[in-house]
Amino acid sequence: MPIAEFGRRGLLAGGGALAASGIIRPPEARAERQLNLVLESEVVILDPYVTTAAITRTFGFHVFDTLFAMDGQGRIQPQMAEGHTVSADRLTWGITLRPGLTFHDGQPVTAVDVVASLERWMPRDALGRMLLDARESLIIKDARSIELRLKRPFPLMLEVLGKPNAPVPVILPERIARTPGDQRITEIIGSGPFRFRPDLWRPGNAMVLEKFAGYVPRAEAPDFLSGGKRVQVDSLMLRVLPDQATAATALIAGEIDYQQYVPFDWIPRLERARDVRLLSLGGLHQFQGNFRLNHSFPPFDDPAVRRVLWKLVDQSTVLQAIGIPERFRAPQCPSFWMCDAPYSTDAGAEGARLAVEAAKAELARTSYRGQPVVFLQVSGSISQTAAQVLVQNMKQAGFTVDEQVMDWGTVLARRGRREGWSIFSVYSNGVDMLTPLTHFYIASTCADYPGWSCDDRIPRLTRAFADAESQEDRKRIAAEIQGIAYELVPNVMWGQFTIPAAYRTSLRGLMQSSFPIFWNVEKT
Template identity: 80%
Template sequence: MTATTIGRRGLLATGTTLAASGIIRPPEARAAQQLNLVLESEVVILDPYMTTAAITRTFGFHVFDTLFAMDGQGRIQPQMVESHTVSADRLTWNFSLRPGLKFHDGTPVTATDVVASLNRWMPRDALGRMLREAHASLTTKGTLGFELVLKRPFPLVLDVLGKPNAPVPFILPERLAKTPGDQRITEIIGSGPFRFLPDQWRPGNVMVLEKFADYVPRSEPPDFLAGGKRVKVDSIALRVMPDQATGATALLANEIDYQQYVPFDWIPRLERSRDIKLLSLGGLHQFQGNFRLNHAAPPFDDPAVRRVLWKLVDQSTVLQAIGIPEKFRAPQCPSFWMCDAPYSTTAGAEIANFSIEEAKADLARTAYAGQPVQFLEVSGSISQTAAHVLIQNMKAAGFTVDEQQMDWGTVLARRARHDGWSMFAVYSNGVDMLTPLTHFYVASTCADYPGWSCDERIPALTRDFANAETLEERLRLTAEIQRLAYELTPSVMWGQFTIPAAYRTSLVGLMESSFPIFWNVEKA
C-alpha cells in the first residue's frame, strides 16, 4: 500500500535544512555510480513479512530474493530455483536451488533457509495460508533441494511462491527466519542484488543500498521481477523529501535521478525539460484507491453504518479534486478487481449510487449515535485530498468526523491497533488488487489483518477460486465474492488512476514498471 509523502519529523530530527541544494549533497560530491532516488515514502518497516506496505516490498525486492518471480506478461518464472518437478498426481513437488547463491553475510543459501523462511511467511499471507492448509509437509532434500508434499492438488503452488504481492515470500537466513512471526527480525540480511548498509541509514534523511558483489544473476534478460538482475551502479540512495514538489525541484536541479511519484501540477513543467522523461503506465499498472475501514471498533463494527459510505463516494469527483489529469485516470470503476482487467465485474455494485440525501436517510435508520469517526490522514498526500472529499460528504450525511493528520509510517503503526482509528485513505498497485486471492482487503477476510473484516463465506469462496480449473468458474466466483464484499464493505474504492514517475535522461536501462526497479540501470 502506498502513501505519497513523508512528514518533517525525520528531517528535523537529523537537523537537515531545506536550503538550496542543501537537502542532499550537490551533484559534484556524489559518488559517480550512485543513484539518488525519491520513492513514494520512507522505508520504516524493514522486515518484509510484517507489512503489506508497498515501500517495504520495494525495499525487499532489492535486498532479498524469491524462489520464483513474475515476468512482464504475468507469468511465473524460476528465480532462485534452478529446476523443479511435480508428480503425476500433482501432490509431490521437488525443487532445487541454483548453486552459488549467498546471503549478504557471506553464508551460502541452503534449502534449510528456504523451509524456515516459508514456514515463517505462510501464516502471515492470505495465499501463504492457503498453501499451508493444502500442504502435508515441507522438508529439505540435501543442501539445495526441498520437497513440498500436498494433501490435495493445489493448482497455485508456483503462483504462490512467485507472487509479487506483499508480503512477498522472500528468503531469509534460517537464523532470522526463526524469529517469531509476531516479532520483527533484528538484522536485515538477504541474498538480493543490493545489501542494506545499517551504518549509513539516517531515518528521515537517507537509506543506502550497496551493490552485492557476490550476487549471482540469472542468465536470462531482465523481465519485470524475473530474469537476470545485474547491478550496474555502486549503490542507490533512497532520499527522504518533505513533499513531492521538493522532490520535483531536486529532479530538475539534477540533485536526484528519479522520483517515483511526481505532483500532477508539475507534469507540464517536467514535460518541457529535455533532461527529464516521464514514465506513465496504464491498465494493470494503474493504482486503486481505497478507504479502509476498521470493523473492530465503533462505528464501523456495524455493517449498516459501513454500507452508507457506498453512497458518499463519487470517484470522478475525488480524482478531479486530487488534480489527476483525465488521461491518467479511469472512469468510475465499480470493480474490486480493477477495471480493464481479467476479472473486472459490476456484481453487487448497484448499492454504490452516489447520493448524499439517500446516505443521510440510510444513516438515520442505523444505530449510529454520533460516535466520532477517527479518520487517519497522510499529511500532504493525494490520499489526504481523497479523504477530505469524503469527509465533507460524511459530515453532510450526519457523521461526526475526527480528522487526524500524520505521516504514513505513523498510519502503519496506528492501524495495527484494534482501536484508536476508524478508517484511512490509501492507494495500492493494481497488480495487488487483481483477484480475490491478492486484493488486500478481500484476501484478508477473517484473518488477523488491520481492519479485521470478516464474512466466513468469502474465505470459502476464495478457496474455491484457488482450486478452480477453468476461467469460466473463476469468473463466476469473482462475481459472487464481490457481491459479498459489497455487503461486508471491507473498503470503499475511491478511484483507479496512474501517477507518472520521472527520471533524468542520463539513466539508461530503467524498466517500465509500476514497481521501482533499479537493477540493470546505469548512468550514461
Template identity: 70%
Template sequence: MADATMSRRNMLAGSATLAAAGVIRPREARAAKSINVVLESEVVIFDPHFTTAAITRTFGTHVFDTLFAMDGKGDIRPQMIEAFETSADKLTWKFKLRDGLRWHNGEPVTATDCVASLNRWAPRDALGRMLAAATGALTANDPRSFTFQLKHPFPLMLATLGKANAPLPVMMPERLARTPGDQRITTPIGSGPFRFRSDLWRSGNLMVLERNPDYVPRREPPDFLAGGKTVKIDQLDLRVMPDQSTGANALMRGEIDYMQYLPFDMLPLLQRARGVNLLGLGGIHQFQGNFRLNHQFPPFDDPAIRRVLWKLADQSSVLTAIGVPEQFRAPQCPSFWMCDAPLSTTAGSETARLDIEAAKAELKATSYRGQPVILLEVAGSISQTAANVLAQNMKNAGFVVDEQTMDWGTVLARRAKKDGWSMFSVYSNGTDMISPLSHFYIASTCADYPGWSCDQRVPALLEAFAKADSDDDRKRVAAEIQTVAYELTPSVMWGQFTIPAGYRSHLNNLIQSSYPMFWEVDR
C-alpha cells in the first residue's frame, strides 16, 4: 500500500550516505538542460503493477503511460486513447489508440500490448478485479483498437482505466506484460514522456530519466495527470539524500531544484530563503492520516471498544503536535473520502469529537478489562507523533497502552500477523482515499488484509457503488458506506494535511500538484 512514514528530520532514502555539506557540486557537468530533484525516497521497484508504493507510482507516471488519466478536479480524460464508444446496453466498449505511440525501444504500441498489460494489472488491484469480474472477453481487434465485452454493465470503466492511485494501470510491451504479476519487471520500457537510462543509474546516489524524443503529447493543456505532457528539459536527475534536513539545505543553497517533502520544522527558514518557493495544495492533493485497528486481536475485536476511539482522536491536536502550519491542514475532517473532495460527507460522524470524560464512561460500559493496546509506532516519523497524542488521550480515558517503536519494515512484518498488535499509525495520499473502492481500509473490508475488518453490508454497498449510474447515486451510496464504517471502525482518521514541496524560483511552468510532475517544467 502507499502508506507514507516520513521522518520529520531523518527519513533515510536508500543505503547511501552523502556528506552533509556540498552534496551536489553546483558546477558539476550536467546535460544542456537538466534539473536536480529529491523525491520522497529512492526508486527501488520499477514495476507500477507490482506495488502500491508512491515512489514507484511517481516513477511510473514519467516512464509509462495510461489509457486514461485523472485531471485536477478528479475527472477522467483520455490519455493514450484517441476515441472510444459504448453500446446502448453498456456491455460493449471499443477503444482506439492514438496514432504515433511508441515504446522506448522504438517499437509501436499495439492493442495486443494493452490487452496483455490490463490482464497483468487487473488481478493486483481492487478496481481491476471488479472490472475483470465484469468482463466476458477482452480482445485486440487490430493494431490500434481493442474491445471489452462485459457480462454486465460496469459504469466505472473509465474511472478504473484512469485511476490515479497505485498500482497504476500503466501500459507496457506484451513481452514485459507476460511477466507473472507476482514477479517484478526489471527492465522498465514504457511509452511515457521520459525514459530510464540504465547505464547512468547509480543505486543509492543517482537515477537519470531523459526526455523521450519519440513521445507525442496530447494537444490539450496539462491538467494533473491528464492533458499534454510536453517535456522541455533534456534530463531529470533523481538525487538521493541521507535525510530531509540535508535536502532542505541543498535546496536553499541551489544545489537541487526541487524537493518533494519539506520538513515541517524547517518551513519558517525555507519560507524566508531567497529563491525558494513552497508548494502546498488542498483537497485531493493532501494526505489522510489513519490509525488502523486490528479487529482480530483483543481489545479491538470488540466493536464497542473500537468506537470509543472516535471520542479520543482529535485531529487539531495531532496536526499541531506534528507542527503542520494552519495553511497546510484541513479543519477537523469527518469524511473517510477526504474533505474538499468529490465524495466528501459527514454521514455517521456525529460521535467523532474529542470528549475524554464521555469516552471514559463509554469504555467502562464495554467488555474492556485492562487488556494492553499494543500500538506500533515508526520511530521518528510524524505518524509516531500522531500516535503519541492519541496514546495519551487513551490513557486518560482508562486504556492501558503499550507503545512499541520500530522501523516501517518491522511494522509491515508485524501487521501481517493477526495477533501481537492492536493498531498502528500511518498516512496516505488523498488520491488513494477519495473513493470507497480505493480507500485502503474500506475497499479491503472482509478481505484478507491487515486489520481484517469485516461487516457484510460493506461489500454489497461497494458493489452498488460500482454499479451506480450517476454521480448523485455514487455520493448517496458513499454516504451509506461511511455510516457503516463509523460503526465498524476499520480505522480512525487523525488528520488531513499537506506536506509542502519546495522548488527554486528559476523553474518555470512547474505543474502545481502533490504528485511530482516534470513535463512542462523549464528553467
C-alpha cells in the first residue's frame, strides 16, 4: 500500500513547550544512547503479514529478520540463510540457516519456524502466491535446513524470499506463525536486531524498540537491507508527532534526532540550522507519484477517456507546484518502473506529453458527455497539490471535475467501493514500483484491487516475467507490459522525487535509503 500522506503545515512558535510537556522527553525509559525518531506515521499494525503499510514494514525490518535481503544495488543476498543449493533441474532448493540465530524470547530459530512462517506468509502475498502455486512441497531436513521442491522451475525464488515489498516474508516463531491467517498475531517476537517492548508502548505517544543483545549480525558490511546489522545504540524511541512542522522544530531544538519526512517549505530553514543535515536520495530510493483511475465507474470506464489524461500531466510542473526543489526531483520520467532503476523504459510513452488543446480535441471524440469526474484528494498533502494541477488542465480540456477533499483514511475507505469515485492522487516508495510483480497497479491487474483495471495480456506477461531466465528477457517483458499499460491507463505518473529526511549531526552511519534504517547508527 502506498505510504501515508503528510501535510504542509504552518510554523510552530517554538519547540521548548514540547520538552516541558513531556511529549518529546518523557522521564521513563530514557536510555543513555537512545535515538529519538519521528517516522512517517505511528506504528498501529504490528503483524507484518496483514498490511502493506510502509510504517509496519519499517517496524518489521527492525524487529524481525528474513532469509534473504536486498542490497543497495537491488541484488538479493543471504541474510538469515547461511547459503542455498539448487538442483540441476532447478526443482529442488535447499536453504540452511546461519548457526546461533535466536528469537527475542531466547528460543533458537529452527527450520520448523521457517516452514511455519512461509506457510503463513505465502497465501497473503502476491509473489508468495506465485511461489505457492509452483511449490510441490516444503520439507524440514534438519534443525537448520529446509528443502523446497517445485512442480516447475521458479527463477525468482531468491527475489521472492528476499523482497523488500510488504508484506515481507519475515520469520516468526512457529507457535506464533500458527496463528490463523485471518487473525492478527498478538505476541510480537522476532529475531531481528531490535526487540519490541510492549510494556513501554504508549499508543498515540511513543513506542520503544530495544537493542537485542542476542542478535548475531552477518560478517559483511551493511548494505541497505542486507549485510551486518550491528546495533550501536541502546534503544529507539519512536515518537508520534503527526504535524511535520512540529517535528522539524523539535529537530532544530535537538529534542529529536531524526525526522523521516520534512515539509518542503521547511528545507531552507533546516539547511541553515546548526547541527542538522538533510538526506537526499536517488534512483530506486525515490518516490513515484501517481493518479489512480477507477475503471469500473464513469467516465474512466471508457479507455479512450482515460488515455486523454496522458496529455494533461507535466511532471516538472506538478513537482514545481508542490515546492520540491530541483535537486530533490527527477526529470520527466516515462517509466512505470521508475527511472534510474533496473527496468527503466520509455516504451509506449510517445503520446504522454502535455498538450491541453490536443487533449480537448481528443476528449471530444470520446463517449464523454460532461459526467463529473469525482476526484478524491487528501487535505493538506502534496498529493492534493498534484491533484489541483491536474484538475486545472482537465477543466481546460473540457472535463467536469468534482473535487472532494478528505483525510487519507477516508480515501482508503472510499476507494474500496467500485462506485462513487473516479480518481485519487497518491505517492509510493520507489522500491515498491520497480517491477511488474511489485508495482501496485500493474501487479493487481485483473484482480479485486481498488481501481479494477484489467487487460488479460498483463497477467500472462507478468507470469512470463516471473519465469524468465535472464535479466535481458525480464527487461524485454517489462517494456512490453508498459506498452500495454499506456493503453490501459491504470495510473498516470505525476513525478519521481525525494522526500528528504533530516537528522542531527550527532548521528553517524545512517544508511542512504528511503527505508528508515537504524542498525549501525551511532550517536555521539
